[in-house]
Amino acid sequence: MIARSLTTRLFSSAAGKKVAVLGAAGGIGQPMSLLLKDSDHISHLSLFDVVNTPGVAADVSHCNTRATVTGVAGMENIEEALTGMDVVVIPAGVPRKPGMTRDDLFNTNASIVQSLAAACAKHCPEAMMLIIANPVNSTVPIVAETFKKAGVYNPKRLFGVTTLDVVRANTFVANSQGWNPRTTNVKVIGGHAGTTILPLLSQLKLDRQWSDDELHALIKRIQFGGDEVVQAKNGAGSATLSMAYAGARFTTRLLDAMHGAKDVIECSYTQNNVTKLPFFSTPVTLGPNGVEKVHEFGALNAVEQANFDSMLPDLEKQIAKGVDFVHKN
Ligand SMILES: NC(=O)c1ccc[n+]([C@@H]2O[C@H](COP(=O)([O-])OP(=O)(O)OC[C@H]3O[C@@H](n4cnc5c(N)ncnc54)[C@H](O)[C@@H]3O)[C@@H](O)[C@H]2O)c1
Numbered sequence: 358m359i360a361r362s363l364t365t366r367l368f369s370s371a372a373g374k375k376v377a378v379l380g381a382a383g384g385i386g387q388p389m390s391l392l393l394k395d396s397d398h399i400s401h402l403s404l405f406d407v408v409n410t411p412g413v414a415a416d417v418s419h420c421n422t423r424a425t426v427t428g429v430a431g432m433e434n435i436e437e438a439l440t441g442m443d444v445v446v447i448p449a450g451v452p453r454k455p456g457m458t459r460d461d462l463f464n465t466n467a468s469i470v471q472s473l474a475a476a477c478a479k480h481c482p483e484a485m486m487l488i489i490a491n492p493v494n495s496t497v498p499i500v501a502e503t504f505k506k507a508g509v510y511n512p513k514r515l516f517g518v519t520t521l522d523v524v525r526a527n528t529f530v531a532n533s534q535g536w537n538p539r540t541t542n543v544k545v546i547g548g549h550a551g552t553t554i555l556p557l558l559s560q561l562k563l564d565r566q567w568s569d570d571e572l573h574a575l576i577k578r579i580q581f582g583g584d585e586v587v588q589a590k591n592g593a594g595s596a597t598l599s600m601a602y603a604g605a606r607f608t609t610r611l612l613d614a615m616h617g618a619k620d621v622i623e624c625s626y627t628q629n630n631v632t633k634l635p636f637f638s639t640p641v642t643l644g645p646n647g648v649e650k651v652h653e654f655g656a657l658n659a660v661e662q663a664n665f666d667s668m669l670p671d672l673e674k675q676i677a678k679g680v681d682f683v684h685k686n
């Protein structure tokens with residue numbers, strides 16, 4: 358009894374955050390919303406989609422955790438879903454089918470992300486914006502330009518969620534080395550598409566050296582892990598469950614930092630100066646106001662340097678494509 362009343366008091370004294378998920382009825386949105394409902398840092402979980410959110414919200418709301426859950430459907434009602442939000446996570450958009458690149462999603466997802474970003478710029482301009490919708494290399498610049506157009510852009514509050522690349526790298530490396538995947542931490546830099554995904558395996562202290570063949574296979578598997586899932590799902594979409602895990606991990610790490618946790622460092626695709634490109638994924642320290650510090654990614658070996666050099670022009674084009682889209686629309 359004493360324990361319970363103490364818990365109740367501690368609980369109500371810490372101000373929770375309001376988190377919106379846009380695309381909450383989708384393959385990623387549903388399981389990620391479930392995982393976020395388990396966070397004690399969230400007082401209000403606002404689920405938004407163009408369809409089906411009342412049902413998802415009713416279902417998730419029965420979990421006996423802190424967050425109040427609301428479900429809003431339809432762009433005409435988005436103000437209700439966004440007003441007062443501290444964090445907005447966006448997995449809205451179409452996923453790949455076998456044979457497609459992430460860039461093939463641009464024509465559909467660019468306008469979805471632009472319209473959602475415009476609504477956020479209007480109704481919750483100070484919110485942390487976490488972008489999952491593909492192609493991330495271009496959708497993050499779309500959000501930046503849309504916020505700039507509205508005069509409310511703060512680069513410290515915009516994140517491309519590349520955590521799934523880190524999650525995959527941790528799993529594949531740990532399995533190969535016989536390590537605990539939970540405590541393995543591989544740095545993955547660059548962007549989130551094919552060869553723009555650059556795992557820095559040379560920075561790991563290995564228990565067992567990889568042969569050149571093993572190393573190349575491992576790098577390739579991390580870069581093309583998304584294709585592995587797309588092919589296995591055989592037309593039924595792309596990664597949803599591992600992405601929900603990765604999206605919830607990044608969101609809860611950010612919420613920890615917003616609640617005062619120190620030294621919270623995650624790789625994320627943010628605006629920074631670590632390369633000549635405006636956006637690049639590199640480790641960042643998270644804090645109450647978003648990006649607190651951008652870290653240099655450290656030394657590359659010869660193979661990584663060659664991969665880095667050859668992917669920069671692709672990433673540059675994908676960033677420019679997002680920027681141009683907003684300038685023309
Ligand atoms: N960043 C990453 O690592 C990563 C990983 C996996 C998937 N993705 C991307 O995430 C996106 C979603 O994937 P999914 O598997 O959940 O797709 P999905 O089709 O299952 O779900 C997408 C949801 O978005 C909703 N939606 C569409 N337009 C909307 C709008 N204007 N406002 C709100 N919601 C809207 C749909 O109704 C649907 O419920 C895809 O673009 C996919 O490529 C990114």
Ligand SMILES: O=C(O)C[C@H](O)C(=O)O
Pocket residue numbers: 452453459491521582583584586587595596
């Ligand atoms: O591969 C995809 O299209 C989805 C996602 O970006 C992933 O990495 O799994």
